[in-house]
Amino acid sequence: MRWGHRPHRDARLTTHVALAARALGASGFVLSDIVDKKLEESVAKVTENWGGKFFFEMGKPWRKFVREWRAKGGIVVHLTVYGENLQTSPVLDRIRQSGKNVLVLVGSQKVPGDFFSGEVSDFNVAVGNQPHSECAALAVFLDRFFEGRELGKGYGKAKIKVVPQERGKKTIVGC
Amino acid sequence: MRWGHRPHRDARLTTHVALAARALGASGFVLSDIVDKKLEESVAKVTENWGGKFFFEMGKPWRKFVREWRAKGGIVVHLTVYGENLQTSPVLDRIRQSGKNVLVLVGSQKVPGDFFSGEVSDFNVAVGNQPHSECAALAVFLDRFFEGRELGKGYGKAKIKVVPQERGKKTIVGC
Numbered sequence: 592m593r594w595g596h597r598p599h600r601d602a603r604l605t606t607h608v609a610l611a612a613r614a615l616g617a618s619g620f621v622l623s624d625i626v627d628k629k630l631e632e633s634v635a636k637v638t639e640n641w642g643g644k645f646f647f648e649m650g651k652p653w654r655k656f657v658r659e660w661r662a663k664g665g666i667v668v669h670l671t672v673y674g675e676n677l678q679t680s681p682v683l684d685r686i687r688q689s690g691k692n693v694l695v696l697v698g699s700q701k702v703p704g705d706f707f708s709g710e711v712s713d714f715n716v717a718v719g720n721q722p723h724s725e726c727a728a729l730a731v732f733l734d735r736f737f738e739g740r741e742l743g744k745g746y747g748k749a750k751i752k753v754v755p756q757e758r759g760k761k762t763i764v765g766c
Numbered sequence: 767m768r769w770g771h772r773p774h775r776d777a778r779l780t781t782h783v784a785l786a787a788r789a790l791g792a793s794g795f796v797l798s799d800i801v802d803k804k805l806e807e808s809v810a811k812v813t814e815n816w817g818g819k820f821f822f823e824m825g826k827p828w829r830k831f832v833r834e835w836r837a838k839g840g841i842v843v844h845l846t847v848y849g850e851n852l853q854t855s856p857v858l859d860r861i862r863q864s865g866k867n868v869l870v871l872v873g874s875q876k877v878p879g880d881f882f883s884g885e886v887s888d889f890n891v892a893v894g895n896q897p898h899s900e901c902a903a904l905a906v907f908l909d910r911f912f913e914g915r916e917l918g919k920g921y922g923k924a925k926i927k928v929v930p931q932e933r934g935k936k937t938i939v940g941c
Binding site for chain 2: 600601603607608610611613615637641672673674675676677678679680707709714715717719720721722723724726727729730734735739740741742743746752755756757758759760761762
């Protein structure tokens with residue numbers, strides 16, 4: 592879930608967050624509080640061409656979405672520079688041990704203080720305790736959460752597929 | 767090295783790429799071909815407050831920078847959706863075995879075809895063969911390259927330091 596999106600200013604960044612979520616193994620993307628049709632179209636176009644299933648939701652107030660997610664037995668992992676360090680603490684093991692569905696919550700610069708509380712987040716996780724990027728943080732979190740396997744997985748019903756190569760560009764189109 | 771930056775359109779994204787580079791263990795950041803003082807200031811401010819050494823260069827033509835880098839014995843890793851898969855191929859081992867300094871080259875949507883050639887890149891690496899984000903790709907590449915250790919490292923001469931916590935925000939200011 593991406594919180595605090597400003598359609599004009601964050602257009603490219605939020606698109607990157609959504610596409611990183613998809614490519615790094617997330618099942619879907621939630622844009623909280625805001626409706627942004629252009630963003631939805633960009634993501635839909637990638638999923639249509641590159642395959643796989645990837646849900647996209649938007650417009651629901653973040654508090655409502657989180658409440659419903661937790662009511663269904665899911666947990667919330669809030670990525671923040673202030674949280675437990677992904678590398679030096681055992682927080683990832685604790686998240687995995689929960690065995691529950693995970694909603695990863697990323698914000699922009701200033702998130703509501705509530706995000707840190709037990710009513711919203713089950714875990715506050717820092718992808719390093721240095722300021723950087725919600726897009727980078729999400730990517731590293733997912734890569735570690737899935738132990739790297741997500742980068743090798745196939746995407747069903749793809750119209751475009753890359754054939755990895757040492758040099759040049761090779762795609763299969765219309766697979 | 768970030769190629770293809772458009773100061774207005776990419777302002778936030780390129781800042782995220784630079785800060786991700788810093789937080790994920792890179793020694794510095796190069797903005798090729800373009801001078802963007804605002805970007806330089808944003809990055810300098812973070813380094814000044816959060817510590818550590820992080821070089822910032824901008825304005826040099828990419829071809830010249832790459833040529834000089836390689837002349838000094840460095841190698842170039844071009845991150846691209848078309849490259850060898852970071853997870854399913856042994857490309858990372860081959861990069862590490864070179865034992866050389868690495869320049870990671872990230873572009874935007876359409877990079878010069880030369881980037882794929884042996885005259886520019888020693889390796890073309892895909893952080894998954896799905897389209898996503900240069901910021902996400904760089905972060906995952908660096909996290910794997912440094913085997914995660916970069917997230918636990920200290921930053922010298924910091925004015926601000928986070929004290930990681932399960933809940934809330936705690937910083938030491940003026941350390």
